[in-house]
Amino acid sequence: MNPFTYERASDAPAAIGLAKGNAVARYLGGGTNLVDLMRETVERPEMLVDVTGLPDGIEPRADGGLLIGAAATNTALAADSHVRTHYPLLARAILAGASAQIRNMATVGGNILQRTRCRYFYDTAAACNKRQPGTGCDARDGFNRYHAILGASPACIATHPSDMCVALAALDATVHLDGPDGPRSIALADLHRLPGDRPDIETELKPGELITAVEIPPLPFARRSTYRKVRDRASYAFALVSVAAALDLDNDGTVRDLRLALGGVAHKPWRASAAEAALKGRPATPESFRAAAEAELAAATGLRDNAFKIELAKRTIVAVLGNLTGDDA
Amino acid sequence: MGNALMNFTINGQSVEVEADIRSSLLDLLRNSLGFTGTKKGCDQGACGACTVLVDGERINSCLALAVQYQGRSITTVEGLGIDGALHPLQQAFVEHDGFQCGYCTPGQLCSAVGMAGEIERNIPSVVTADLAADSVAIDERELRERMSGNLCRCGAYNGIIEAISETLVKTPASSQERVRA
Numbered sequence: 001m002n003p004f005t006y007e008r009a010s011d012a013p014a015a016i017g018l019a020k021g022n023a024v025a026r027y028l029g030g031g032t033n034l035v036d037l038m039r040e041t042v043e044r045p046e047m048l049v050d051v052t053g054l055p056d057g058i059e060p061r062a063d064g065g066l067l068i069g070a071a072a073t074n075t076a077l078a079a080d081s082h083v084r085t086h087y088p089l090l091a092r093a094i095l096a097g098a099s100a101q102i103r104n105m106a107t108v109g110g111n112i113l114q115r116t117r118c119r120y121f122y123d124t125a126a127a128c129n130k131r132q133p134g135t136g137c138d139a140r141d142g143f144n145r146y147h148a149i150l151g152a153s154p155a156c157i158a159t160h161p162s163d164m165c166v167a168l169a170a171l172d173a174t175v176h177l178d179g180p181d182g183p184r185s186i187a188l189a190d191l192h193r194l195p196g197d198r199p200d201i202e203t204e205l206k207p208g209e210l211i212t213a214v215e216i217p218p219l220p221f222a223r224r225s226t227y228r229k230v231r232d233r234a235s236y237a238f239a240l241v242s243v244a245a246a247l248d249l250d251n252d253g254t255v256r257d258l259r260l261a262l263g264g265v266a267h268k269p270w271r272a273s274a275a276e277a278a279l280k281g282r283p284a285t286p287e288s289f290r291a292a293a294e295a296e297l298a299a300a301t302g303l304r305d306n307a308f309k310i311e312l313a314k315r316t317i318v319a320v321l322g323n324l325t326g327d328d329a
Numbered sequence: 330m331g332n333a334l335m336n337f338t339i340n341g342q343s344v345e346v347e348a349d350i351r352s353s354l355l356d357l358l359r360n361s362l363g364f365t366g367t368k369k370g371c372d373q374g375a376c377g378a379c380t381v382l383v384d385g386e387r388i389n390s391c392l393a394l395a396v397q398y399q400g401r402s403i404t405t406v407e408g409l410g411i412d413g414a415l416h417p418l419q420q421a422f423v424e425h426d427g428f429q430c431g432y433c434t435p436g437q438l439c440s441a442v443g444m445a446g447e448i449e450r451n452i453p454s455v456v457t458a459d460l461a462a463d464s465v466a467i468d469e470r471e472l473r474e475r476m477s478g479n480l481c482r483c484g485a486y487n488g489i490i491e492a493i494s495e496t497l498v499k500t501p502a503s504s505q506e507r508v509r510a
Contacts, residue, residue: 001351003331006396032392035353038374050397075386079452084460095455099388099478101380148350235455235477 001038003098008050012178012212016295018049019208020180022078027051029071029110031213032102037115040122042131051210052107056329058082063288070109070110070211074164075100077108087216089225089244093167096229098139109211112165112175112191113203116158116267118147129155130199145305146238149313150297151266156199157303160192161238165229166263168265170244171182180208188214192268194320199267221257226241226322230312240262247284247324254328255279255288258321263297265313272296275317286318332464335399338410347359353498354398355379355390366406366435370480377479380436380443381405387443388480409442413423417440424499429483437489440479445497447475 011013013117019025026045028034029052037043042237055069058080066082077083093104097111120126127136139147139157147157156266165188175268191203194289205211210235231237242263260272260277275296282288293314300310335352336343349359357458358364358381366388369379372391379391382404390423409416418438428434448467453460456474465471472490481489 003351006333006350006394028394028397030392031391031394031397032374035392036396042426044510048394052397075452079450083452091453092455095453095457099374099377099389100447100454100475101377101387101440102392104386104443105388105392126454229455235474267415273412276358 002041002044002046004038004045006050006055007011007047010053012051012054012210014057015049015051015054015210016179016208019047019210021090021208022047023207025049025208025211026113027109029107030073030102030105031110032098032106033110039121041124051109054212056107061218064220064285066216068108068214068216070107070213072108074098074103074106074111077164078103078144080279085223086170087167087219087222087225088251089170089222089227089246090164090167090216093163093229093242093244094226096227096239096242097163108164108214110212111162112168112214113205114162114187115202117161118158119143121158130158130195130202130222133198140303143305144303146240146264148266148302148318149300149302150262150270150307151194151268151327153195153197154185156195156267156268157195158195158199160266160268161264162269163227163229163242163263164240165192166242167216167244167270168195169218169269170225170246170259170261171216171219171222173214175211176213176215177205177207177209178212180231181206185215187271189271195267202269208262216285218261219246222246222259224324225259226320226323228316228323230242241265241309241316243313244318245317245320245324247321249284249325253284253325255282258319259322260292260296262313262317265300266308272317275297279321284321286322289318289321292321332394333397337395337399337403340404348395349398350394350396352395353391353392354381354388354395354403357395358390358403366434367439370371370433370436374481375438375458376433376436378433380440380479382439382443385443387440387509389422401509404439404442406438409438417444418496421496422457422489425491425492425495426485426488428481428485428488433481435475435480437479440476441489441497442494444472444475444493448498461499464476469494472498 056071275292279292370376
């Protein structure tokens with residue numbers, strides 16, 4: 001691990017002030033990803049600014065939404081009573097991620113900014129355009145079982161590993177930022193970028209910007225929502241494919257509204273807008289679920305080891321929506 | 330950069346130690362303070378052998394920078410027993426064959442103690458059917474999911490789950506008779 005200095009910030013302005021002008025400063029949350037990357041010398045910060053002492057409250061808003069301090073731990077957010085009753089897909093997504101030990105350490109802000117687990121990104125002897133732009137991508141012709149089927153580029157096929165972010169994307173969450181140029185907000189769905197020809201630039205964050213909070217708008221029908229993660233082990237593994245879904249049905253069984261997002265398939269949490277559009281106003285049947293899944297995955301492309309994920313994603317969408325209509329698929 | 334003087338409470342004792350600020354909590358415990366009960370398995374948060382309790386919550390000490398945990402109360406496997414006697418869970422691991430080589434055991438023990446606290450505080454798991462319930466109904470499936478952050482390469486999982494069931498949570502799935510037979 002390269003040498004660094006450590007500073008503990010008491011509030012956001014202090015943290016931003018400490019990191020300001022230092023291109024290789026990093027904000028430190030639970031450290032569950034950053035410390036590991038530092039040990040592998042993939043990340044080489046000269047300064048760590050510990051932001052775990054910043055606000056970590058989870059506060060219901062007057063409009064029925066929720067404001068979450070970025071330093072809240074993953075465990076605290078999943079265990080929150082408001083989340084469990086109003087946004088069960090979020091509680092289930094968080095609980096599907098990592099292990100209890102890691103969820104106790106990891107913060108909400110850090111979860112959002114965690115980096116891909118592509119093994120070629122971690123292996124400093126491998127070619128990786130994300131770690132070292134212009135060197136190529138050893139994953140493309142390598143072991144790519146866990147890699148992207150949507151939105152990838154010739155330069156990068158990495159996936160974003162977060163479960164929590166898939167639920168937040170489905171819920172239209174907003175991320176509140178603060179930085180050298182002052183506070184601003186951005187939709188979670190717009191925060192992460194597709195790789196294009198600059199996979200090393202993963203988010204729309206500007207230098208020195210810090211996530212201070214995440215806000216979830218009210219969504220009454222999210223009480224009928226869930227998260228399903230398909231993986232190679234029953235627990236404690238990253239997703240091959242995951243689906244976050246909330247469903248609002250008319251009395252006659254028509255889909256009045258829905259939210260659908262996919263994990264494990266792209267460089268960012270993937271809001272399934274095409275599937276949502278295809279399903280709205282349609283009967284809640286396996287046939288229309290399948291048609292919606294086909295619409296979403298129409299542009300998907302597979303590589304040697306991950307082409308199976310295209311069909312897996314479709315079937316998981318159908319199964320999850322079926323579950324939400326009371327079908328025990 | 331360099332070293333820093335750090336303070337912790339470890340197993341109830343105040344400790345002051347000078348260490349490289351790059352030290353993980355795991356390396357600090359083992360190399361600087363001699364608490365070698367805590368084990369280094371993967372050193373990347375995948376195996377759970379390094380699990381310790383911080384203010385009663387279980388964490389992976391390999392992913393924790395020690396400098397970040399100053400002032401906190403840390404419990405290692407050496408601190409689980411009371412007055413030289415085994416913690417009841419340790420005794421149950423012996424009786425239920427909860428290990429073969431024993432390397433993962435300190436992490437399993439600390440993790441299970443932390444897990445019991447999570448159940449008491451009604452923290453759900455991904456297999457919890459009713460998220461809105463006031464308490465979690467604990468069965469073997471819940472225990473296996475909640476302990477999934479601790480790997481055992483010897484495959485002593487059945488004994489581990491039985492020891493935990495008997496000691497920390499009373500579950501209908503607890504099957505002491507089979508083990509004794």
